[in-house]
Every structure is written in structure tokens, then in C-alpha cells.
Amino acid sequence: xxxxxxxxxxxxxxxxxxxxxxxxxxxxxxxxxxxxxxxxxxxxxxxxxxxxxxxxxxxxxxxxxxxxxxxxxxxxxxxxxxxxxxxxxxxxxxxxxxxxxxxxxxxxxxxxxxxxxxxxxxxxxxxxxxxxxxxxxxxxxxxxxxxxxxxxxxxxxxxxxxxxxxxxxxxxxxxxxxxxxxxxxxxxxxxxxxxxxxxxxxxxxxxxxxxxxxxxxxxxxxxxxxxxxxxxxxxxxxxxxxxxxxxxxxxxxx
Amino acid sequence: xxxxxxxxxxxxxxxxxxxxxxxxxxxxxxxxxxxxxxxxxxxxxxxxxxxxxxxxxxxxxxxxxxxxxxxxxxxxxxxxxxxxxxxxxxxxxxxxxxxxxxxxxxxxxxxxxxxxxxxxxxxxxxxxxxxxxxxxxxxxxxxxxxxxxxxxxxxxxxxxxxxxxxxxxxxxxxxxxxxxxxxxxxxxxxxxxxxxxxxxxxxxxxxxxxxxxxxxxxxxxxxxxxxxxxxxxxxxxxxxxxxxxxxxxxxxxxxxxxxxxxxxxxxxxxxxxxxxxxxxxxxxxxxxxxxxxxxxxxxxxxxxxxxxxxxxxxxxxxxxxxxxxxxxxxxxxxxxxxxxxxxxxxxxxxxxxxxxxxxxxxxxxxxxxx
Numbered sequence: 223x224x225x226x227x228x229x230x231x232x233x234x235x236x237x238x239x240x241x242x243x244x245x246x247x248x249x250x251x252x253x254x255x256x257x258x259x260x261x262x263x264x265x266x267x268x269x270x271x272x273x274x275x276x277x278x279x280x281x282x283x284x285x286x287x288x289x290x291x292x293x294x295x296x297x298x299x300x301x302x303x304x305x306x307x308x309x310x311x312x313x314x315x316x317x318x319x320x321x322x323x324x325x326x327x328x329x330x331x332x333x334x335x336x337x338x339x340x341x342x343x344x345x346x347x348x349x350x351x352x353x354x355x356x357x358x359x360x361x362x363x364x365x366x367x368x369x370x371x372x373x374x375x376x377x378x379x380x381x382x383x384x385x386x387x388x389x390x391x392x393x394x395x396x397x398x399x400x401x402x403x404x405x406x407x408x409x410x411x412x413x414x415x416x417x418x419x420x421x422x423x424x425x426x427x428x429x430x431x432x433x434x435x436x437x438x439x440x441x442x443x444x445x446x447x448x449x450x451x452x453x454x455x456x457x458x459x460x461x462x463x464x465x466x467x468x469x470x471x472x473x474x475x476x
Numbered sequence: 477x478x479x480x481x482x483x484x485x486x487x488x489x490x491x492x493x494x495x496x497x498x499x500x501x502x503x504x505x506x507x508x509x510x511x512x513x514x515x516x517x518x519x520x521x522x523x524x525x526x527x528x529x530x531x532x533x534x535x536x537x538x539x540x541x542x543x544x545x546x547x548x549x550x551x552x553x554x555x556x557x558x559x560x561x562x563x564x565x566x567x568x569x570x571x572x573x574x575x576x577x578x579x580x581x582x583x584x585x586x587x588x589x590x591x592x593x594x595x596x597x598x599x600x601x602x603x604x605x606x607x608x609x610x611x612x613x614x615x616x617x618x619x620x621x622x623x624x625x626x627x628x629x630x631x632x633x634x635x636x637x638x639x640x641x642x643x644x645x646x647x648x649x650x651x652x653x654x655x656x657x658x659x660x661x662x663x664x665x666x667x668x669x670x671x672x673x674x675x676x677x678x679x680x681x682x683x684x685x686x687x688x689x690x691x692x693x694x695x696x697x698x699x700x701x702x703x704x705x706x707x708x709x710x711x712x713x714x715x716x717x718x719x720x721x722x723x724x725x726x727x728x729x730x731x732x733x734x735x736x737x738x739x740x741x742x743x744x745x746x747x748x749x750x751x752x753x754x755x756x757x758x759x760x761x762x763x764x765x766x767x768x769x770x771x772x773x774x775x776x777x778x779x780x781x782x783x784x785x786x787x788x789x790x791x792x793x794x795x796x797x798x799x800x801x802x803x804x805x806x807x808x809x810x811x812x813x814x815x816x817x818x819x820x821x822x823x824x825x826x827x828x829x830x831x832x833x834x835x836x837x838x839x840x841x842x843x844x845x846x
Contacts, residue, residue: 300688307684310684311681314495323490329689330478371688
């Protein structure tokens with residue numbers, strides 16, 4: 223089956239007042255995949271993501287999302303995507319159910335709060351305030367708000383930063399479930415193990431350029447073929463495996 | 477399904493309203509403060525002046541002077557203090573005067589000692605003129621008796637004709653309540669709006685909204701709607717408490733209340749404009765109060781919230797008359813006490829409209845979405 227591009231970015235440039243954050247990048251995201259944007263802080267990942275999400279204006283270049291042009295059809299795009307922002311807050315003094323009701327109104331859809339909270343295993347927190355949630359719960363709730371409008375694509379900007387290993391693995395499972403349900407996922411992360419587990423394809427962004435797009439496997443094979451060797455012999459497990467083994471796999475968030 | 481901007485606007489209004497009624501500061505500023513001021517001022521303002529007069533032990537209480545003092549509603553007689561304590565209090569000014577009246581025999585001059593205090597010269601003056609009035613009446617009685625025996629008529633110096641026309645009693649609550657209502661609208665409009673928009677902006681709530689199909693105007697309108705509903709409920713509550721507990725005058729009843737709510741709406745819209753400006757100027761939440769106070773404090777003090785603007789010196793009155801709250805208060809009082817309709821306060825509304833245009837043209841320039 224031929225892979226259908228659902229997002230096409232062509233020669234995207236973004237200039238801020240005094241510097242160029244994105245210097246002409248091009249890539250495609252295929253329908254139904256998990257696509258990772260990897261790179262150091264300040265590489266331009268978030269800027270690129272926010273331009274595709276219609277939250278920021280581009281300086282030049284062309285972008286289509288699910289067949290809609292970002293310049294002329296921003297409103298149609300917003301209805302088809304779900305966005306999780308880095309460090310976004312939610313309306314103060316409302317509980318999770320009320321926040322879901324608010325987002326239903328903003329998206330113009332009818333969903334029951336419990337149905338949405340169930341998808342991210344937060345039904346027991348329906349009456350809790352967002353600020354009282356743990357880090358992992360906050361991220362799961364954010365993801366619930368991105369799913370309200372049955373989006374074709376969701377964008378997750380560093381969803382696992384600051385989470386403990388259990389919460390992180392738990393979130394991976396959630397992301398894999400969302401993809402299994404047919405939603406395309408675009409994710410940024412600093413954790414290469416995470417990208418290796420989750421992403422079908424990754425793009426490395428550095429200094430406003432894309433310096434490589436491929437599957438994680440292919441990247442690793444290429445590096446090994448070039449004669450690269452790890453300094454230390456890899457063991458059958460790593461320290462994180464030890465941590466999970468000792469502290470258990472269940473979530474630690476209550 | 478077609479996307480509905482109305483639905484999005486109402487969703488924001490509902491969320492915002494829930495958030496407002498759960499935030500303690502909104503409830504305290506919009507309801508508790510005005511009510512406390514009303515309770516305090518309605519009680520101290522109502523009875524007017526009171527002069528405390530100490531009565532020396534053994535003072536004659538059957539003479540006309542004592543009876544006149546007793547029947548005066550301005551004079552408050554203090555009978556149960558020992559002499560030295562009374563003198564101390566007089567020196568401090570917590571008693572305004574001490575009287576000692578000798579037993580009265582008709583036909584003889586009445587012996588009367590009055591001590592005033594420099595510590596309370598003004599109130600002493602009230603007692604003095606009240607006493608003079610009593611003496612004048614006693615003298616007139618005496619003169620009348622003498623006249624009945626004499627053919628020689630003494631010409632009248634003054635021919636005094638006193639009449640009191642019937643009218644509505646203007647109680648202090650009638651003055652203080654519209655002022656407090658204005659103050660409530662001002663603080664809710666300025667502080668509430670500024671805080672909400674700056675916090676939604678800084679916590680990226682608005683940015684997250686922008687990732688949904690919602691329009692910018694829905695966000696502003698939804699917030700404004702919630703604040704309006706909250707403030708009008710608060711205003712209704714204040715008016716009802718004032719009316720039923722403190723006898724606040726509502727000439728045409730429900731119609732007057734509706735007119736006052738219409739004025740409240742106009743006032744709140746203008747005050748929210750200040751809030752929008754401040755939310756754009758402030759860098760963070762802690763810089764909101766200083767800027768907001770620059771807007772609210774002068775109006776709180778100078779716009780006839782507690783005392784009539786006419787009590788100020790002329791130059792200050794010009795400043796007062798430039799402030800929007802002054803005109804909202806004046807319009808409120810006209811509507812509530814004089815029974816004016818919205819059409820009768822066009823002068824005030826015109827000045828408010830000019831303020832509205834100025835404030836919103838600044839707000840459009842300074843307002844920041846992110």
C-alpha cells in the first residue's frame with residue numbers, strides 16, 4: 223500500500239525579528255504513522271509544529287494539512303487536528319469534566335466528559351482541578367482535550383518531559399493506542415529511547431535545518447554500518463529496566 | 477455539523493462564570509465590600525449629628541431648659557458619670573459639654589452653668605445655639621405675660637414664618653448605595669477583566685483556545701458576558717438588600733431596578749475597557765494591582781462614592797466631573813431617587829459614551845493575545 227502524505231511541509235522558513243528559527247525545511251508525514259521531530263532545544267521543533275498547527279505565521283514556504291492549505295484554510299485545519307502545547311494551562315477554577323465541556327463548546331462537538339476521561343484513565347479525577355493533578359495525569363488530560371474533536375492528526379510537544387519512568391511508559395501506551403485507532407501522531411521529544419519505541423519515522427532538526435529523515439531502525443543500521451561502536455558493551459538491560467523492575471510497572475500518580 | 481460561534485461563545489461564558497463565582501476575590505470585591513460599606517454608612521449616616529452633654533449630679537431636672545435638652549434628638553444626655561471622670565472626658569472631647577442647672581423658681585432668673593471644651597468646639601456650638609433658642613422662647617413667654625399688663629407694645633424684631641414642605645425623605649442610603657454599586661462595577665470591571673486576561677494569556681490558556689476553531693471575538697464576548705451576568709446579579713442583590721433592609725428608595729419599583737441594571741451594564745462595559753487596557757500594559761499578574769489602582773482609587777475617592785462631589789473645592793470638582801464613575805453615580809441617583817428614566821440622563825450617558833470611545837480605542841492598541 224502506497225503511503226499517503228497527510229502533512230506536506232515544503233521549504234518552510236520562519237524569521238523572528240533578529241534571527242531565523244526555521245531555515246527552509248521540507249518533510250512529509252504519512253497517514254497513520256507516528257512521526258517524531260527530534261533535536262536539541264532551540265532547533266526549531268516547536269516553531270515548526272506551531273506553524274503547522276496554525277498558531278504561528280510562517281515567513282515563507284508551503285504547508286498542506288489533510289489536503290487544506292495552511293494559509294487559506296486555517297479554520298478547516300483547526301477542526302481536523304488536536305494540539306497539545308508544551309506547558310499549556312487550562313481555564314482556572316474548573317474541574318476536568320467542566321474543562322471537557324468547555325472544549326466541546328470550543329470545537330462544536332458533543333462528547334460526554336466521562337467518555338473522554340475514560341480514554342486517558344482519568345474518570346476518578348473528573349471532579350479534580352487540573353492544577354491538582356500529577357505530571358503524568360496533566361499530560362494525559364492534555365491528550366484527552368486533543369481527542370475531543372476526533373482529529374485526523376494530533377500534535378504532541380514534548381509530552382513526556384519531566385515524567386517518572388512509569389508515567390512515561392504509560393503515556394507511550396496511550397499514544398500507541400491512539401495511533402492504533404487510526405490517528406496520525408506528530409511528536410517532539412528529547413528522549414531517543416522514546417523515539418525508538420514510538421516513532422515509525424523520525425526527522426532530526428538542528429539549527430533550523432532537517433539533517434535527516436528515516437526510520438529509527440534504518441538510522442541505527444546506517445550508523446553501525448559506518449563502523450560506529452559503543453564504548454561500552456551493551457548489556458541485556460539498562461538502568462531504567464532495573465528501575466521499572468524494582469518499583470513496578472503500575473502508575474504512581476495518586 | 478456546522479461550527480457555531482454562538483455555542484463557542486456561550487461555552488466560554490459558562491466556564492468563565494463558574495470560574496468567577498469560585499474565585500474569592502471577585503465575590504469579596506463585588507459583593508462583600510459594597511455591602512459592608514452600606515451597612516456601616518447606613519448606620520452612622522442615618523441619625524446625623526449627636527452632641528454628648530454631661531449632666532452634673534444633683535442637677536434640677538424639672539426646669540424648662542432640662543426638658544428641652546431631653547426632648548432634643550440631637551442632644552445625648554450623660555447622667556451616670558462621676559464628676560472627675562466627666563471633666564476628664566470633657567477635656568478629651570469625648571463629652572462635648574457639661575451642664576449644671578440650679579432649681580428653677582418661676583419669676584426668678586434660672587441659674588445655669590455650662591462648660592464647653594476646646595477639644596470639641598463645633599459640637600459645643602450646637603448646644604450653645606440650642607440653649608439660646610430655649611432662652612429666647614422662655615424670654616418670649618415672659619415678654620408675652622408682661623405685654624398683657626402693659627399698653628406699651630414692644631415692636632417685633634423678627635417676624636418668623638417657618639414651613640416645611642412635604643417631600644420624600646432623602647436618606648443617606650439613597651446617596652451611599654448608588655455610589656457603592658458604581659464602586660462594585662468599577663472594581664469588578666477593571667480588576668476582574670485585567671486579571672482574567674493576563675492570567676489566561678500567561679498560562680497559555682488563550683493559546684490553547686487558538687488551536688481550536690474558536691474566534692477571537694468569541695473569547696472576548698464570552699468573558700464579557702460572564703462578567704456582566706455576575707455583576708448584574710451582584711447589583712440586583714445589593715439593591716434588594718438596600719431596599720428591604722435599609723429602606724433604599726426605589727421610586728418606580730421594578731422599573732427603577734431595571735433602569736439601574738441598564739446603567740450598570742453601560743458602566744461595566746466602560747470599566748471593562750480599562751481592564752483590557754491594563755491586561756495589555758501589565759507584564760505579569762503582580763503588576764496588575766498598581767496599575768489598576770491608578771484607575772480605581774481616584775474614582776473611588778473623587779466620584780461621589782462616599783461624599784457628594786459638591787463638598788470638594790472648586791478645582792477638585794472639575795477633576796471629579798471628568799471621571800466616568802462620577803457620571804455613572806449621578807445617573808444612578810437620578811434614576812433611583814428622582815425616578816428618572818434612561819432617557820432623562822442623556823448628559824451623563826453622553827460623557828460615559830465619550831469615555832467608552834477613548835478607552836476602547838486605547839484597548840485596541842494595547843491589548844495582547846500572547
